[in-house]
Amino acid sequence: MMVAVVSKGGQGERQVSASGVDSSRATVLHVDMDAFFASVELLEHPELVHRPVIIGHEGGRGVVTSANYAARRFGVRSAMPVARALRLCPQAVVLRPHHAKYRDASQEVMAIFRDVTPLVEPLSIDEAFLDVAGAVRLFGPPAQIAAALRERVHRQTGLTCSVGAGATKFIAKLASTRAKPDGLLVVPPEQTLEFLHPLPIDALWGVGPSTRDALLRRGIRTVRDLAETPPHVLTGWIGAGAGGKLHDLAWGRDPRRVHTGRTEKSIGHENTFGVDVRDVDALRRELLDQADRVAVRLRQGGHRARTVSLKVRFADFTTITRSHTLPEATDLARRIHEETTSLLEAADLRGRAVRLLGTRGEQLVDADDEVPGLWSDDEQWRGAETASDRAVLRFGRGAVQPAALLSPRRDRRERLADGAP
DNA sequence: TCTGGGGTCCTAGGACCC
């Protein structure tokens, strides 16, 4: 292979391929922490480092949220039921997760990334894209930046990470996956297709079990097969959106830039009961607790939700969602609970056993918007200083109608309920 | 010992408006 693999594996950096790779144009890095939750826990349990370690809840319905590589050697994987993981690896140590600890560790490594470049786009708690094009003059070519980054993360936090470098986000992400654990893989732009085409289709971002099976049924096994399938044929199989996108990816085309400042689009909380629940009062109590958690997080983030949604999973794992868009965005637990309980009632459970309940606030708007979201694209509206300025803009001076101002989108049924003509 | 919890994005139909 002509791409450069530099891997660390505990014995210092070694160059696996010495082909003098030019990384200068592989300016997108994808950094992925190795077995993140397990690694953070092991910092406090050094005696367990060489033993199989699983993070998750033992007993009941828990799944593996993270496993170290000693456990993965036994076939243990994320999202696998803990019970099954323990059958594969009975000697594994199971530790319960501590999310606050992982958030702290995440902030520490993200801060290190931002020391390298301000163009950091966190993807999740344990991975991020970095655009290092502007850092090259200061710190050298991307391969050198990535090696220094890996070294610093390890020195400062005791954690290891893997880094992929490529011309696009997608290639960088694939490369980091192939570099794991504790490695670095650079894919120079001119070698993108050579790297990409032999891979199985489910290596592509967005190809999960369902799309994979649909493609396998038609004899598409590798990225090369996908690339050689005409786009219109592909879209006939898997839909216009996915088909076009996958065909582009199969040719290494990915126009997405690294951008900072992603905004949250929804905030939710859900819970799987230890034992399925039929008692409606117990379901309502759970929804109250969830409404409270969601409301607190909305307020902490300075958001309000325009839409409240309820998720119900039954004992047979069928899942329904019900949602309602409010006349006014809210960050109040009482309001959210009102909505979820009435959605629950309308869903007509007929005494079915419920396995999971979830509450989510969607269509988030800034809490300080007077009329959330309605005129967000209107420059004049944005320019208005006060609520009364906005009322004048909306309704004309002297014609302010407080009820209408607060809920201009309410449907007729609700206005009638308020006594409107 | 069947299948967590946090999300994002896409599709598709109907309502509604112009």
Added chain:
DNA sequence: TCTGGGGTCCTAGGACCC
């Protein structure tokens, strides 16, 4: 009175990711 078409919003479901 034979019925278009585009745009947006709302809702439900599903695929996918970590």
